[in-house]
Amino acid sequence: MYSRFSIYLTIIIAFLVSVLLSYHYILKYDRSKDSANNNREHAMIKTAVSVPWTEADRILKDIKSGKNYFASGGEQISEFLPQKLLALYFYITGHEIYDSKMNLKINNGKLPYLIIKTSLYYLALLYFCKKIFSMFPLKNCFFIILFLAFEPSIFQYHSSFWNVSLFLPFEILLLSLLLDQSENILKNVFIGFILGIMFMIRPMIFWYIFPLLFYLFILYKKKSTKPISGLMIGYLLILVVIAFHNYKRVGIPYFMPTESKFVLSVSLAPQILAKKENLSVEQAKLRMKDEIEIWIKKNDLNLNINNSLFGINIGGKEEDRIKYYDYIQKTALDIIINNPLITAEYVFKQSLHMLVLNPVYVKYFYQFEGRGGKYLKSETHKKWIPIRIIYSVIIYLVVFWGIINSLKNMKKEIIFLLIVSSAYILAILGWMGIPRHFVPALIFLSIFFGNGMAAILKSNTPNISK
Secondary structure, eight states: OOOOHHHHHHHHHHHHHHHHHHHHHHHHOOSSOOOOTTTEEEEESSGGGHHHHHHHHHHHHHHTTOOOGGGGSSSSOOHHHHHHHHHHHHHHHOOOOOOOSBBBSSSSHHHHHHHHHHHHHHHHHHHHEEEEEETOHHHHHHHHHHHOOOOOHHHHHGHHHHHHHHHHHHHHHHHHHHHHHHSSSSHHHHHHHHHHHHHHHOGGGGGHHHHHHHHHHHGGGGGGGHHHHHHHHHHHHHHHHHHHHHHHHHHHOOOOOHHHHHHHHHHTTHHHHHHTTTOOHHHHHHHHHHHHHHHHHHHHOEEOOTTTOSSOOOOHHHHHHHHHHHHEEEEEEHHHTTOHHHHHHHHHHOOOOOOOTOTTHHHHHSSOTTTTTGEEEEEEHHHHHHHHHHHHHHHHOOOOOOHHHHHHOOOHHHHHHHHHHHHHHHHHHHHGOOOOOOOHHHHHHHHHHHHHHHHHHHHHHHOOOO
C-alpha cells in the first residue's frame, strides 16, 4: 500500500476529483444574483474575491486603449499578481470579464482557469514527493501526500477563486527547496525569488523573510553569508519590480498594497478602542473617522471618503491616498500598542477562532451572500461549529503526536522551520480570527501529520533519516 505508485496515484485521483468539483461548482454557481443591498453579485466572485477581477478588467481595457503595460491598472489596493494573471488569461483566451453593466459574464472560461490553478498545485505536489522520498519512509510520505492532496480545508480552495489557491503551489515549492537546502548562492536566489512571488500573491508573507534568514543562519552558522545573501537578492528583486511598476504608473515607488495599511483600522484598532472606552465597535470607528477627517482638512489633502470608513471607496489623488493610508496605519498602531493587555486578550481569542478549521467554507461562500451574509446567522453555520471543532482537534492531536515523534528522528533545524513557519501564519493573521487564513499553515504542518499518522498506525515506525 505504501509505495511510490500509490502516492502518485493519490495525487492523480485528487486532481481528477478537484476538476470534477470545479465543474460542478461552475455549473451550479456561475451566475449572478440579487444581494441584500439590491446589487447584482456573482455567486462565486464577490467581496474580496472580486477585487482582482475588477482590476484585471481595468488592465485589459487600459492595454486595449493603447496604454503601456506598466502604466495600466489602478491603485495597488490588494495583491499584486492575481489580477495580472487574470488579465493575461483573459487576454490570451479572448473572453471578456464584465458586460456593459459591469456584471461578471458567465460561461467565459472560468473552468479552464480553475483547472490551470489546480494543475499547478498537484504538479507542485509531484515535485514535493521527490524531496520527501529521500527524507522519510514511504509510509510517512503516503500520509503527508494524502493530507496535502485531500484534506478538505485545503482541497476546497482548488475549486475557488480565492487567491490562496494561487499561493499554495508556490508555498509547496518553497518548502521543497528549503527541505533540500544548499549553500549555493544561485539556488538561494531562486528561493528568494519564489518568496517574492508568494508576497505578490499574499502580502502577509512579507515578514516571513526574517524567520527564513534565521533558519539559514542556524543551518549554516559561519557559512551562512552566501545563502543569506542569495535569499535577500532574489526577494528584493521582486520588491524592486513591484515598486518600479507603481512608479511608472503613478510616480510613487511603493510595493506594499494599500489595503495592508488600512486593514488594522477596520478590523483591530476599533475593537481595542471600543473595549478601552466602553463603546460599541461602530461608535469607536466613527470616533476614529472624525479624528481622521480633521487630519485630512488640516493637511489639505485631495480626498473624498464618501462616507466610508478608512479605506473603502476613497476617491481623490492616489498620492494623497497613500499619505492617508500611512496616517491611518500609524493611528491604528498607536491604539494597539498603547493598550497591550486589551490587545493581547482580543488577539488570543481571535487566534483560537482562527485555529478552528472550516472544511466547508467555500461551499457555503457560494451558497450564501457575500461578507458572511445570512450564513453567519444561519442554523447551518451553528450546526457545523461542533463538527468543525471536533475535526480540528483530531487533526491537531495527530500533528502533536507527529511533532513528538519527529523530535526523536528529524533534524532539529527542519522541526524549527516547520513550527516557526506555522506560528508565523498564526502570529501575522491570528488577530483577524478568520479560519481560511490559517490554511497556508497546514502545508507546513502536513509533515507532522504524516509522521503522526505513521506513528499511530505502527508504534515502531522506522526512523526518519537525519
